[in-house]
Amino acid sequence: MTHTDADTMTKGERLNAEIREHVERLSAELAKGRTEELVNYLKLMGQLYHYSWGNVLLIFRQRPDAGRVAGFHAWKKFGRHVKKGAKGISIRAPIVRTSEEGGEAVRRVVSVRGATVFSEHDTEGDPLPTLDITSAQGGTPELLRGVIAAAAQSFPVEYQALGGPVGITDGRVIYLDRVKCDADPGIALTTLFHEWAHCILHVREGQRTEEARGKSHALVELEAESAAYVLSGLHGVDTLPSTNNYIQSYGANPERLFDALESIGHAVRTIMKALRPEAFDEEQHSRERADAARRSAEKRHQQGCHAA
Numbered sequence: 081m082t083h084t085d086a087d088t089m090t091k092g093e094r095l096n097a098e099i100r101e102h103v104e105r106l107s108a109e110l111a112k113g114r115t116e117e118l119v120n121y122l123k124l125m126g127q128l129y130h131y132s133w134g135n136v137l138l139i140f141r142q143r144p145d146a147g148r149v150a151g152f153h154a155w156k157k158f159g160r161h162v163k164k165g166a167k168g169i170s171i172r173a174p175i176v177r178t179s180e181e182g183g184e185a186v187r188r189v190v191s192v193r194g195a196t197v198f199s200e201h202d203t204e205g206d207p208l209p210t211l212d213i214t215s216a217q218g219g220t221p222e223l224l225r226g227v228i229a230a231a232a233q234s235f236p237v238e239y240q241a242l243g244g245p246v247g248i249t250d251g252r253v254i255y256l257d258r259v260k261c262d263a264d265p266g267i268a269l270t271t272l273f274h275e276w277a278h279c280i281l282h283v284r285e286g287q288r289t290e291e292a293r294g295k296s297h298a299l300v301e302l303e304a305e306s307a308a309y310v311l312s313g314l315h316g317v318d319t320l321p322s323t324n325n326y327i328q329s330y331g332a333n334p335e336r337l338f339d340a341l342e343s344i345g346h347a348v349r350t351i352m353k354a355l356r357p358e359a360f361d362e363e364q365h366s367r368e369r370a371d372a373a374r375r376s377a378e379k380r381h382q383q384g385c386h387a388a
């Protein structure tokens with residue numbers, strides 16, 4: 081029997097490799113001018129906003145219609161159980177160690193392992209609670225006021241006559257065009273999400289962030305608009321035609337797409353945390369820490385490769 085790389089890879093490493101493969105596939109689809117795969121993935125990201133972008137991708141590839149997912153025991157807490165013979169979905173989960181530092185317990189992600197979750201469609205029992213947020217249709221003025229108030233905790237929102245763009249930001253204040261946004265709360269909401277994503281990802285205190293400096297204008301816009309697409313969809317506003325334009329005008333490239341998906345996921349999670357902090361429990365924070373640990377490990381690895 082021959083010993084292969086696959087034998088020596090841990091489950092966590094295999095899942096990381098799978099994510100890379102899926103990103104390459106998505107990128108190949110985009111290169112052919114087909115945007116449906118990416119759009120469907122973004123839709124699932126909206127339903128699973130508290131999961132990391134990589135886990136959403138793993139779930140998407142294994143079960144595109146997954147809907148909500150949870151572990152075997154977590155479903156029991158909702159009064160539901162996994163049906164016999166149901167096929168699980170493999171995702172990454174952090175291995176966390178707690179150590180004592182300066183008299184304080186510090187939790188650190190030491191590596192990533194595989195975990196199994198199940199789609200809501202593979203469970204039965206008590207009715208599933210509805211997601212209040214997705215039932216909001218069309219972006220009402222009340223909804224918009226709530227989102228503006230949440231954004232203003234970090235970035236004040238001002239209505240001005242912009243005479244051209246619907247929204248702009250300098251990374252300090254988000255400006256919405258008074259005429260266009262007063263007329264349509266749906267447009268105001270989508271524009272607010274787009275500019276808010278720019279504030280998180282690309283521009284801070286009037287300056288482009290270091291991360292954004294290496295990115296083309298088209299890529300920066302793709303990231304902000306895709307995040308806005310996911311967030312608007314969650315609030316009952318469909319922006320697909322405009323999002324599709326942004327996706328099509330960006331040059332497909334697997335490396336860039338990898339960064340873009342990570343950025344989109346980060347912006348969506350950050351904004352959802354501001355809007356619904358109660359939806360993020362300790363378990364999800366751990367997942368994010370695992371993601372951060374994996375990112376820095378991968379960056380170190382890449383730097384090593386470049387130096388070689």
Ligand SMILES: [Zn+2]
Pocket residue numbers: 274278300301304
């Ligand atoms: Zn923009």
